[in-house]
Amino acid sequence: MSTITIAQHSAQPLTVSRLGYGTMRLTGPEIWGEPADRPQALEILKIAVASGVNFIDTADYYGEDVTNRLIAEALYPYPADLVICTKVGATRRPDKSWVPFNTPENLRTSIENNLRTLQQEQVQLVHLRLIGHGGVPFEEQLGAMFEMQREGKIQHVGLSNVSRADLEAGLKMGEIATVENMYGHGQRTTINLGHGDSQGGEEVLDLCEQHGIPLIPYFSLVNSLPKADSQIAEIAKKYGASEAQINLAWLLHKSPWILPIPGTSSLAHLRENLKAAEIQLTAENMAFLG
Template sequence: MTSETTAPAAAGSWKIGGLALTRLGYGAMQLAGPKVWGPPRDRDAALAVLRTAVEAGITHLDTSDYYGPHVVNDLIREALHPYPEHLCIATKVGARRTPDRAWPAALSRDELVRAVHDNLRRLDVPALHLVNLRMTDTRAAADLAGPFAVLAELREQGLIRHLGVSNVGAEQVRAARDIAPVACVQNHYNVALRGDDDLVDRCAEQGIAYVPYYPLGGFRPLQVDALEDVARDLGVTARQVALAWLLRRSPNILLIPGTSSVAHLRENIAAASVELPDRALRVLDAVGTR
């Protein structure tokens, strides 16, 4: 197995509405400047990453208008508009950026309505394919119900096609489903951080996609000896092993690894065809229990 570009279709797809999302997608957060603020270091390179992702067959892009802020959505529009019919652009609302580069909650009705319209305008689309409501410091169901109901109203108005929730617990997922259909859950999860194991399985039973953010560890890459050991045995990279494990973990898991490098994008895409033998799976499955 090499790190040559391999079509993400090798990992299969997951349908949300009429769109088939490749299980290996692309998260665009890292296209902004340091700390997800301001313009990219290399604008041409950022545009190239987006175009390469779509040319490679990826049909699932993840973004938000608070990345930059505004920077990443502007890049997506410049690189890809008019968009291919099969492309799903998922975005997030529920937070905002402040001059000190913090990420405070933005969950009032006015903030959510404005965020949806900002995404519509920046991406230049008549309706958003998928909007995730990002919760921040609470996992109480009551705190999610009001904001999610606002997004459900916007969905009824035709501004949003599908809804998801992010950074949530099982009770919040249930509360959201009582209000409107939930297409996906986007939480922090990877081979070393396995607190959502039960939620992954529950979502699979309910036909809900599970989209782990920071699948490679976030701003601090995963440092797990088992990943290095398995990667060495298979002749691939530790990043590819981490992504391959997630794809194997459950068929409802959709990946959105981010990068600002075409080379790293190609490496991530190739993870879709990495096969993990049983001995490797035993080693990796044990990581989250140590």
């Protein structure tokens, strides 16, 4: 697998393999509760890392707190090269709705919770996730993140679900290590998924490239939004691969600054996703895919 460097201009850059793993699917239905098959969830984490994955994406509101506890149970003490990335700025209600949790006090509570459940003294990378601004100015939220970075609780600060204007504003305040937005071949721009807008990666990719900021796509395998992706299906047929594999291969070929984090609760699908890194799309394939 090729590699990508996070916070390359900082004193503590992090180099990881260009195919990570997103843990959201390890939870129960609707991203709530314990996994249906806990032993398999733990095995997925172990095999992912054993297969060369050293970037894992999580959040304390997955479950809630389910994925963090699974990561610690499966992988602690952590390998020296493993980067665990978490998110703050949101929480879940008992009705499973997603709501902002983004005052400076909220953000500090979330960071302390992540440190506790992940059994870390410092979180290597934290995304400030925007679910609306919830009445709290963006600058106040991000300022609180940089304050905790100065305190040593956070090593690197990233942004998630941000517009181009948000990213431009963030870059004026300090170093933004990474951006995590919705992005895949079938869904590249902003869309409303029912709990607010999910910002698209296409709108910030060129800005990320200019500043050497890895773009981390979430929901990268949602090919059915807004419609079936016939172009991906055609290339998949030519390669004898799955549509998910071609979508991941397209992301890897689209830009050297993209770091996909496909998630799954199936060991078979994990192995399938990892094989996507071996697919070499031609210039003709990429032109056809757009």
